[in-house]
Amino acid sequence: MDRRVVGDHGSVGRTAVLAVPVVFLLVLFVVPVAAVVRVGLSEGPAGMLGVLVDARTWGVLGFTLLQAALSTVATLIVAIPAAVVIAGYRFPGRGLLRALVLVPFVMPTVVVAAAFLALIGPTGLLGVDLSGSIWGLVLAHMFLNLAVVIRVLGAALATLDPDLENAARLLGASRWQAWRRVTWPLVAPSVRAASAIVFLFCFTSFGVVQVLGDGQLRTLEVQIYRSTAYLLDLPAAAALALLQLIAVVAMLVVVGRGRSVVAGSAVDISRRPRGWREISLVAGVVVGTALLVVTPLLVIAGRSLLVGGQWSTAGWQVLFSPGETTNAVDPWAAVLASLRTSILATVLAMLVGGAAAIGLAMGRRGTWLRSVDAMLLLPLGTSAVTVGLGMLLAFGRPPIDLRNTGLLIVLAQALVAMPFVVRVLTPGFESFDRRYLEVAAVLGRTPRHALRTVAAPLLLPLITVAVGFAFAVTLGEFGATVFLATPADPTLPVAISRLLARPGEVTVAAAYAASTMLMLITAVVVVGIDRLRAGKAVVF
């Protein structure tokens, strides 16, 4: 029986609805990327070749790959035990830990970088200076991406029938053998998919490298930004961006192939740990994971109150004083600018992403629809820096110069947030049983009333989650925004990165105060999302 009859307004309606996101992507993604290609090739093949044969380019590419690989391995080492413990055992504070591990993933990269600067920077709390070393990057990336592996592997483990492992045990396998020969092969595809995503995120990571790299570490992203902002060499930047784009597309193809679909409904496989060995193992992993997630965040807050080795609220005072600047940056203005752009970008991302999700959920899955679906995810895979550079090239200089309108940042952030919105909304819209609307109709209620009293309340948690994700993503967006923000009107992450790069104890404290504020807003949003349970919707 086809359950979609009521909502099916035919292919005309679907095409109209899907036209919104497709046009949005064409104008804001394809045109900018085309601009990158055009500028990259503007000096003829020679210019591009010049960049490609430059030994420095390959050094940068090699370093980018190396740090991404090391970061992925580090993430797996920490995340796999955490995922197994969270999915498999019942312990006090489990729900809290589950929500906590999601927090770093949505933390603005600049805030995370600031946190690790405070921990392992030149005057770091831990007394070792890893800024400017690859290990600082690896740690920060591990922190950021823990949630990806924990969530994906956790979801895979939760859909496994525990009787599978029991059956293996009854066939004479030891617990370890049962895990290695039954459970692991079943969840390995998920781990591979999660690793590919983490690798991709680390490969295109920008904010962390820019802030923690101390100007010495150069990934492709950072090099693209330096070529644009410091060297003013747009063709070189575009050539690097092209190289980046090719690498990312190649990786996306691999990820697409390796993507595992976790089928089956989730069951709670958890049980209380038994015996002192198991209890101490679980306790160790739980405490370790919690510390790992919480420490950097607490350190930022602490650091914001430290000025020249003394406790002081000077940093916060600067932050909350409208019009007051430190090192030519007005933090309060940045707060307001951030909120303004994020709200506008979230609204835009919800409208466009919502239209996309409705269109995708309305139709039967065909090749055409699947390609639209894949296309909508492109901005997620492409580096934000490439998007930012492309928008700058396409709309940020004559004949079309939108830089001073503030509109460009809103558009870029909406573009970055839109795939998240689509990912969250589409499965929910698809699984929404339209017969509920039919029930309302045969009970004599108008379609409008049914939408208001049935569809809206049932879909509201999902929509809230999408809004929350979009808001968190836009609030923390750095890679694209840094290209498009005017010096006079930066968003909070851009302001933080500028403050951190400048001397002055109060300036640095203000940077940490701003980071703390950004962190708190994001954390409130994310924990709120998780409370709505619908946050279980896997976002990648």
Place this chain on the structure above:
Amino acid sequence: MLRLQAVTASYDQPVLRGIDLNVARGEIVCILGPSGGGKSTLLRAVAGLVPHGGLIEVAGEAMVGVPPHRRGVGMMFQDDLLFPHLDVAGNVGFGLRPADPARVAQMLDLVGLSGFGPRGVDTLSGGQAQRVALARALAPQPRLLLLDEPFGALDVVLKAGLVLDVQRVLRELGMTVLAVTHDRQEAFTLADRVAVLRDGTLVQVGTPDELWNEPADMYVARLVGLSVLEGRAYRPEQIRMSAGGPWSARVTGRTFRDGHHLVSARVAGETVVFVCDRALEPGTEVRLAVT
């Protein structure tokens, strides 16, 4: 109360090919047919949930262009489809304008769930949920109630009791009902008249008696549970084991019901059911005769 004339509907291909049927006020008519035979489509056409051709009249009023919410037709679906965000009372009262708590309580009494109003719908058993769905469908006093396999999702024991309960409620209210099912026992229990739907057309409409005693064709005969031997339909008690009987059969199964052994056997590609005084093991070869 309900008049169908040459009703057609199609998805990718025709599903209903000209249905004619009248349901009198207070009558319960049940459409019997295999899954995928267009039964649900017919109900959805009456409810206005799918586009259709031909004439559908409710209480003498043509339903052409009338949207579902103005048809005054209630419907109960195969799954209870209770709104998960509302409690029991909220569900039952959903179709009531203005809100009418007294009517909600009255409907819950009627289906035997007095006091269930404040309960969450996820706390109900399958049978209770269907009762709430029935109360919800009946609360706005529809002119006609449509039942789409309302007991399909329930287990056998629960179903038997619930079918009788529902029938009692419907009779008490004098409700006009068009139901569909693939279960002949359910149809025979519930309905005044049964309509057999095959490939989008009604092949026979009649009382359970008429269908059982005078099936229009062998398809109807098989559907109502008769055995077909050489183009003729027989009731189970008309077939017996006989050493010199004309048909050789291989036993395929047996069940014990109400003091009789009911044995099913294959005869020349046809499944027959007969009454027997002892249990026969599957695989046994027997000879059958008719009386």
